[in-house]
Amino acid sequence: MKLFDVLVAFASLSLLLLLGIALRKRLRWLRQLGIPEALVAGLLGLLVGPFGPWSIFPERVYAVWAQTPGVLISLVFATLFLGQRLPSPQELWRRAAGQTAFGMTLGFGQYLVGGVLVLAVLQPLFGTNPLMACLIEVGFEGGHGTAAGMGPTFRDLGLASGEALGLAMATVGVLAAVLIGSTLVVIGRSRQWLGQREARLAGAEAELSDPFSAENRLLMESASEKNQGEGITSESLTIDALTVNLALAGAAVGLGVLLKHGITQLGGELLEAIPVFPLAMIGGLLVQLTLQWRRQSQLASPLVQASLGSLAMDVLITAAMASLNLPLLEDNWLPFSLLALAGLAWNVAVFLLLGPRVFPDHWFERAIADFGQGTGVTATGLLLLRMADPSGRSRAMEGFSFKQLVFEPFLGGGLVTALAPIALVSWGLPLFSAVALALTAGSILFGLSLGRSR
Template sequence: MGLKLFDVLVAFAGLSLLLLAGMALRQRLRWLRALGIPEALVAGLLGLLVGPFGPWSVFPDAVYRVWSQTPGVLISLVFATLFLGQQLPSPKVIWNRAAGQTAFGMVLGFGQYLVGALLVLAVLQPLFGTDPLMAALIEVGFEGGHGTAAGMGPTFTELGLPSGETLGLAMATVGVLTAVLLGSTLVVIGRSRHWLSRGDSEAGSSASATPLMRTGDGDPMSADERLALETAAGTVESDQAESMTIDALTVNVALAGGAVGLGILLKAGLTQLGGLTGGEGTAKLLAAIPVFPLAMVGGLIVQILLQRSRQTRLVSPVAQASIGSLAMDLLITAAMASLNLPLLEENWLPFALLAAAGLTWNVCAFLWLAPRIFSDHWFERGIADFGQGTGVTATGLLLLRMADPFGRSRAMEAFSFKQLLFEPFLGGGLVTALSPLLIVSWGLPRFSVVALLLTLAALLLGLRLGRQRQRS
């Protein structure tokens, strides 16, 4: 039987109740807050208990079908909002402030592909007959997180790995939990060995002690900056009140929806072009590309059009951040609640080995490479990327705040600007979206070689930038 619109309403009500329950539970249990577990993940884990594979299935089957389809839809909305409302600095400014941070993030990301590919090629395929697509799971789960893992589900299924979404979500959950535990341990070790910045704590507290919040996909924003943006948004609404009868939030939702629409058109165009130039096989392969990275491109196009037509007053960065956060919370809750546990059980040993290999790579890269890439404050800069590359952006911010509570290292600035260079490619960007297709079309041996070359290129760039900073 087909789904009815009322089923969508009931599914939304169920997700809302789970989010409220997750929020209440996190407020009551201090250890959840200490681990930095987001409310949406708590809600999703609660949803497992009442989900289709949990002990207490309380909703109709139609609701569970809506939940299973929700992540692949909402992730496009999350990525569509990333550039909307953002006034980007010049490329030169971004590069000067974030080049080293970006190089280290690229080393982590491409290295995760390399480690996964080598492990599958040398161990998991010969012993367990593991699907080559599982080589992409470390980066999808660790760098990408729950949203990316859920959004990549249809791609994995289309390419022959139906358990890909479940395994990716499980990998993301492992990453969030271990990022805080391992990261906190590293901060304690770093403090005992005097790896952290030292100086007068009060001198830096006045400039950097403002609480951090998230925008879009987790970019840091101080409370003062958010207040200024809210004030500006309120001014815009006031100025336009006489000439516009439509609500400002409606306009921002429409702009985000337009960005998603452009992403859908781009995918259709790429698929058709691939069919004309490469035949039916190429078209089928391109059809597996997810919409969400193209929706991000659509958002960038919409923002450029607004700037050139001088209509940027129509878009509010605060509203876009709220739209993205809403979509992210709902999709994480829905994805975890509809997690297919039997598929995870079938692949638990290869999954465990991949997770252990990914964690080992991240820790080793942080301890050995970060001191060589960063000429100053290597621990603070590296721990932020370790947190993001293992868990989520908020985890990186949490670990950075633990290591540098007064902002003496100025790592926050570099970490913030790094997102503009990093996110369009890894952690849910174009490389993440294309990696399963490349594994299928190239084969795992060739993919491993390319991952090795990209990792070495990022490493050499980082080392060169580090030496230049030391000389200057």
Template structure:
């Protein structure tokens, strides 16, 4: 494959993103549903690919677009390899630019939020593994690792689903990535749609502490355009461009984090090969991206200790992450196989419906009883994240708490520092598939059931009992 082909494939992703943004600005339904441009761009690439345009062309009597649609097979090959690389950049930057809090500080702020988030994530494994044991394996003949698809697609999102492609292939189930990407798409769209429905329900029923019935997103917000009077800098220049381009410096920090992650992963694989590879191999199949996150923590720890000039800008890191995630999503969706989804439609439908039912049910039944104050604003963020990506949760929290007066945002952020290294693309998500293959789905089901029971018990019996005293202060806090 020539360098020109790789360059053209990347340029086409940029063109597709711009076209998708124009669609978002003009298409009212996409605005109301807050569909990200990367999802729209991925859908456009999918429509122009072999499974849609190629199928239509074949039906009309020509096989010209059967292999790759309007794109070449080499371009689609480049796209298919991008998610596994870009997700490492996204995860490496999760902690860069953030002060690493101590355990007591994080626990005090995010304890209830952590228990609710852990409930949602572990519950997705319990439901998925039960479906695998009772229906998917005996009825449809699918491998047991399909029990992890709800958490991978919903809690993990498109990035995790795309990044685990090699792992699925290693275990002889390459269709798993397409199913996971389909789950991620259903989860993201449903999370936004159902989230807005729940917010409207909460406003009408008086469940929201801040949002009133008259408060609705502006037209500009729905279009994804920032009004001129509200525009702010996307990042801050912390070093002079004459010495080094600030964007390049921050990319270098991310590169160091990813390389550290690769060294750690290689070391764990080396130790495994020496001591227990003959019995079981786990680290051989663990992808790089959750370990790259550990690399990011190491880099940030060094920065906290030695960076007296505070040259790391959190917003700059977020811009690089956002760019990587947009490119990741559009390339992953653009190479999604609709034929795989069609061939496994009933299992896919069962997983999606059960996953949606769990997230909605947990929000309505458990969040009010586990979160001691501002349960709606705090719970809606975790609900959105459990069905899409972190951005979905942030969007829903911003709608429910437009002035950021509740503790939802800081609690959500601290919860991320504890939960993200394990679920939603972290170590547990990465290890789940090799663990299921090595030991079967039942041991992981038992472990996740214990985690679910623990998180629900602590949420209800420890934090839930504080709700009476905390709830009394909510109206007063909302008027400040």
């Protein structure tokens, strides 16, 4: 692979992103559906990608596109903790417990639904690979970035189409989360499940406060920077702040690589399938703790780290969707469709049946945010929350935000997501499904106990 091919690959991805931004600005229905610019760019890339109708680039360029997601997902996760000022464990848990229990029920239940469906129906009828039981959680809770990052793990364990199926599941999740979530908000208004004053303002506010747009993401990141204190000042260092923060993120990724090397040396061949990105997240936490210990926390800027993560995620999604292996989807379209429908049914059932019992106040607003994230992406949850509660009276945003610090290191792309396929291969699908059942039941009981105690 030549350096020139890498330059052409990233220049073409940049052009696709610019076209995606322009197209989303021009077409209002794309904004109303809540489709992010990167996904629009990726879908455009499908048309000129290796399996599209107008394949215009050399194979070497497409090879760079295919390898890009696995590299950038580590950078995305490395930035999660850098620059963050964590509250005390007691305060964090007090604010995030209910949302965490609800999210755990969604996530572990997606493994349960996938495991039971594959074990009882798909494997006997179609000979489906057992690893497809992980696709619902990877696509819905994890999203496009996680699906792309898990591609090498699926391939190493015997499911060559895992990345393509995961990306397709994530795309279905984003679209379904907006459409089904918006319908639930309309039903919630008619049933008076949410504040009527907020409901009357929801349409205009949701259009003006679109968390998917690049502009509003930057504004939110800027607000986060102001709330968390000043970053690097011009007097503190002669080196540029972006360079410092990129170096810190690179150090976090490097620690993740070292952690993987140590794990594979101790654990044998099966653990070689562990991806680097959850370990890069641990590396980021270690770097942040080191900065706090040395009283150099100002070196890690929340704004710059968030921008680095957003940049990596946008390029990742564009490259992953543009290089999507469509022929692999054709071979598994029926099992994939059944898994997607079962996952959506589970998420809606948890929202309607468990939400009112876990959250003692403003249950709809709190549950709809987690439904959006657990079906689509975090920004989908924010979009649905703003539709349901545009003025922020429920304070659901606070619990939803704190929940990410507790939840994301494990599910939705964290350690559990990374280790689940390995556990499935090691234990077998029946035991894996039984463990998923136990974890789901435990999460439900935990959430119900929190609801009663409050």
